[in-house]
Amino acid sequence: MKANSSLASAVDGERFWADIEAQSQIGALSPRGLRRLALDDQDNRARLWLMDQGKALGCSAHYDAMGNVFLRREGQDPSLAPLLIGSHLDSQPSGGAYDGTLGVVAGLAVLRALAKQQIAHERPIEVVSWTNEEGARFAPGASGSSWFAGRRDAETILAARDDDGVTFQEALADCLGLLEAQGAQFRDTPVIPHAFLELHIEQGPVLENQGAPVCVVTGIQGVNWYEVEVNGQANHAGTTPEASRRDAFMGALALVGALKEAVAAKGDQVRFTIGKFTLSPSSVNTIPQQARFTIDLRHPDPAVLDALDAAFRRLAEQEWSGCTAQLEATSRVAPVAFDDHLVAILDASVKAFFPQAPRLVSGAFHDAIHLAHLCPTAMLFTPCRAGISHHPDEHIERDDAEVAVRALAHAVEKLLTTRNDSHDPDH
Numbered sequence: 001m002k003a004n005s006s007l008a009s010a011v012d013g014e015r016f017w018a019d020i021e022a023q024s025q026i027g028a029l030s031p032r033g034l035r036r037l038a039l040d041d042q043d044n045r046a047r048l049w050l051m052d053q054g055k056a057l058g059c060s061a062h063y064d065a066m067g068n069v070f071l072r073r074e075g076q077d078p079s080l081a082p083l084l085i086g087s088h089l090d091s092q093p094s095g096g097a098y099d100g101t102l103g104v105v106a107g108l109a110v111l112r113a114l115a116k117q118q119i120a121h122e123r124p125i126e127v128v129s130w131t132n133e134e135g136a137r138f139a140p141g142a143s144g145s146s147w148f149a150g151r152r153d154a155e156t157i158l159a160a161r162d163d164d165g166v167t168f169q170e171a172l173a174d175c176l177g178l179l180e181a182q183g184a185q186f187r188d189t190p191v192i193p194h195a196f197l198e199l200h201i202e203q204g205p206v207l208e209n210q211g212a213p214v215c216v217v218t219g220i221q222g223v224n225w226y227e228v229e230v231n232g233q234a235n236h237a238g239t240t241p242e243a244s245r246r247d248a249f250m251g252a253l254a255l256v257g258a259l260k261e262a263v264a265a266k267g268d269q270v271r272f273t274i275g276k277f278t279l280s281p282s283s284v285n286t287i288p289q290q291a292r293f294t295i296d297l298r299h300p301d302p303a304v305l306d307a308l309d310a311a312f313r314r315l316a317e318q319e320w321s322g323c324t325a326q327l328e329a330t331s332r333v334a335p336v337a338f339d340d341h342l343v344a345i346l347d348a349s350v351k352a353f354f355p356q357a358p359r360l361v362s363g364a365f366h367d368a369i370h371l372a373h374l375c376p377t378a379m380l381f382t383p384c385r386a387g388i389s390h391h392p393d394e395h396i397e398r399d400d401a402e403v404a405v406r407a408l409a410h411a412v413e414k415l416l417t418t419r420n421d422s423h424d425p426d427h
C-alpha cells in the first residue's frame with residue numbers, strides 16, 4: 001500500500017465491499033438498484049443494520065429527534081468534540097446502490113480499521129447516517145442534517161407530507177421506536193462536531209473522464225426549489241371557443257418558456273429542472289383548471305441565484321394565456337465553500353494515492369452543505385460510471401471506491417492524531 005498511513009492500510013477492502021453488498025440488498029430492486037424511501041421499512045432496516053455493525057465493533061449507538069443515527073468510537077478524552085464522518089442511507093424511488101450508502105459504509109470501514117489497528121486517539125470519532133437526504137418522499141431533502149446544523153426548524157420538517165398524506169412526524173415515530181427498541185441511546189441536544197467529512201459518488205462524469213479514483217470537493221453549488229401553480233378555468237374541451245379559454249396547461253407552457261429564457265440569459269452553468277408536473281382535473285375532455293410544477297434551480301454563485309429568483313418572481317406576476325400564476329420558494333440552500341484547512345488535508349490524503357487528482361465543486365447538494373455552517377466540513381468524490389445516478393444503473397468500480405475509502409482513512413488518521421483545537425467550538 002502506498003501512502004504512509006497505517007489506518008489507510010488497515011482498511012479491509014474485502015469487508016468494505018461485503019458491507020456495500022449487504023446494504024445493497026436492503027430495499028433491492030430487480031435486477032439492480034434500490035428503493036429505500038426516507039423512513040420507510042427498508043430505510044429503517046438499513047439504519048438497524050448499521051447500528052448492529054457498529055455495536056459489534058464496540059461502538060455506542062445514538063439517535064436524535066430526527067432519526068439521525070450515530071456510531072461513536074470513544075476517544076481517550078471523551079470531552080473533545082468528535083470527528084464526524086458519514087452520509088445517508090435513503091434512496092430515490094428508483095435509485096442506485098451507492099448514492100449516500102457509500103459514505104456511510106466508508107465510515108464503517110474506517111471504524112473497522114480503527115478497531116483493528118488500535119491507534120490511540122484522544123478525540124472521539126462518530127459515523128452518521130442522516131435522515132431523508134434525498135427529499136424524494138418528504139420534500140425538501142437533507143432534513144436530518146439541516147436540522148442538526150440548526151438550519152431548519154423541527155416543526156416545518158415534521159409537518160411535511162408524502163404523496164399518501166403520511167406526515168414526516170408519523171413516519172419518524174415508527175423509526176424512533178425501532179431505534180430505541182434496538183438499544184440506541186437518545187440524544188436530545190446535537191453534539192457539535194470537530195469537523196465533518198463526507199465521501200460521496202460524484203454523480204457526474206469528470207472523475208471517470210480523468211481516470212481519477214478520488215478527489216477533494218471544495219464546495220457545493222446552491223439550490224433553490226420552487227412550487228408553481230398556474231390557475232385557469234376548467235370547461236368543456238369541445239364547446240369552449242378559443243377566445244374564452246383559460247387553459248392552465250397553455251398558461252404553464254408559456255410561463256415555462258419565459259422562465260427558460262431567463263435561465264438561458266445567465267449562461268450554461270445554471271441548472272434548471274422541472275421534475276414534477278401535474279394537471280387537474282386531469283380529464284381527457286376537460287380544459288385544465290390548474291397546472292402545478294416544481295423547479296429545481298442550481299448555480300455556484302449566490303448572486304446569479306438571487307437574480308434568477310427575482311426574475312422568476314416577476315414572471316409569475318404576469319398573466320399567461322389568461323391564467324394567473326403563483327410561485328412559492330419551498331427551499332433555498334445557498335452555495336458553500338468548504339473549510340480551506342480541511343480541504344487541504346483531504347487533498348493531501350487524495351494525492352498520496354493519486355497525485356493528479358482534480359478539485360471539484362459539487363453540482364448536487366449533500367448533507368455536507370448544511371454541516372458546513374456548523375463545523376469545518378469537506379467532501380471526497382469517487383467516480384460513478386458515465387456519471388449516472390438517481391437510477392438503478394448507478395455503478396462504481398470497487399477498486400476506485402477502495403482507494404477513496406483509504407484516502408478517507410488517511411485523512412481521518414491525520415485529524416485524530418494531530419492535536420489542533422483551533423477548530424473546536426468548545427475551546
Ligand SMILES: [Zn+2]
Pocket residue numbers: 088099100133200366
Ligand atoms: Zn446522496
